[in-house]
Amino acid sequence: MAAIASLQAIHLKSGRRGSIRCGIAEPSGEPAPVGQKTRYNDGLAERVFMGLFARKMDKFGGSKKKNEIKEKGLWDYDYESFVEVSKRVMQGRNRSQQQEVVREVLLSMLPPGAPEQFRKLFPPTKWAAEFNAALTVPFFHWLVGPSQVIEVEVNGVKQRSGVRIKKCRYLESSGCVGMCVNMCKIPTQDFFTNEFGLPLTMNPNFDDMSCEMIYGQVPPSFEDDPATKQPCLADICSIANPSSPICPKLQA
Template identity: 35%
Template sequence: MEANILRCGGIKKLPPISRRPPGMELGYRRPPRKLLSSVVEARVQTEEKMVAATEKTTYKDNWFDRLAIRYLSRSIQATTGISNNKQGYESLVEAAIMICKKFDTKAQQDLIKILLPQSTFTREFFAAFTTLFFPWLVGPCQVRKSEVKGKTEKNVVYIPKCRFLESTNCVGMCTNLCKVPSQQFIQDSLGMPVYMAPNFEDMSCEMVFGQQPPLHDPTLKQPCNHKSCITKKTHRVNCSSG
């Protein structure tokens, strides 16, 4: 038998048996465990974010939120002439969708200016909104009454001591960074004139919604308080409002 094997050329050397799994041929290096762990963790985080993004958030609107949503939705529907039977925020979203379908980009932007036409409700609405959501900026404030076209309305916001003015004690900063920009923004963006009348003696301020600022506003001619103005004392800046 041995002779027969030798005649056939002897026993040929068999190829070595590879212990590497398929796809991991010679020269292949397994990624470090830390890298694999990081990849898996990143993938899990991505999937969690995708799930969170698809989950619908539940909002708990208070009475003021519901009032504002209802009013804005009805204003949009009245302006576009397209009404819907939905309630709450869904009604507002539906009304907004109708705007996108009916008006081009410029018309959509111009529409905002006529959504809140002047009325007793809108003037009082702006006043109430300010007292609820801006104390963090100007300090505690309250709604006061004034006479508009022979009728008494709650359209004035009175700020006993403005937080910003008290902190800066600067006429220029009050006028150029708060009063004038706020008046212009509310007028141009929301179509509601407002006159802000700061009192630099006691740091109080009044915001009168529905009133145009006077042509020759005395506030704009107010000299700076050189002794206590923070920009004058600290940075020697000429901050006069005029």
């Protein structure tokens, strides 16, 4: 998912400017407290972007309404549609297959040669990590909600290449640990680290639904990652298995 910000970064370096933002409809202007769902006001640009993603993913989702989907404009989709497509993609696939679908979708949305261009523009340096962290805040807003750049330590060096997502919209809307890990965290880490050559580690907090992204930090293996050992969020996940110590979608 997060590689879309990289596409925007490439466009910025080419002289094209713009941003993709959505507004929180809560009176406080902040995400709703844990246990309550945050309300958003999505504009036309955000709806188009959600629709673009949903249509790309839907060919993997086993939908029986292909003709109906083709007739809909990109602006006819909303965030819930995007999440529902993600859920359909999960069905009948193991974790590796789910992650591969996201990788294919991300590659299909980038122009030819984009990974190579990204590697040239953003070699794995402190500057590149901090620059991508700064880009994440405006360009990820539609996908994960509000976030802010924070200082982190990477290989003993303090740098502002961290991003704290206050309350992840994707996790909040799906309520699924497996979707968070298999459809966002792991494929995004892998895409940045292996396709773009810029290491990225994402640390979701399933208690308050926040998430920390650390550019420049090599992610742990699947087996050593605490996020892969999480139980279902039984109170909010419609497909949860409360009796399982680990979310079934995280198991092979």
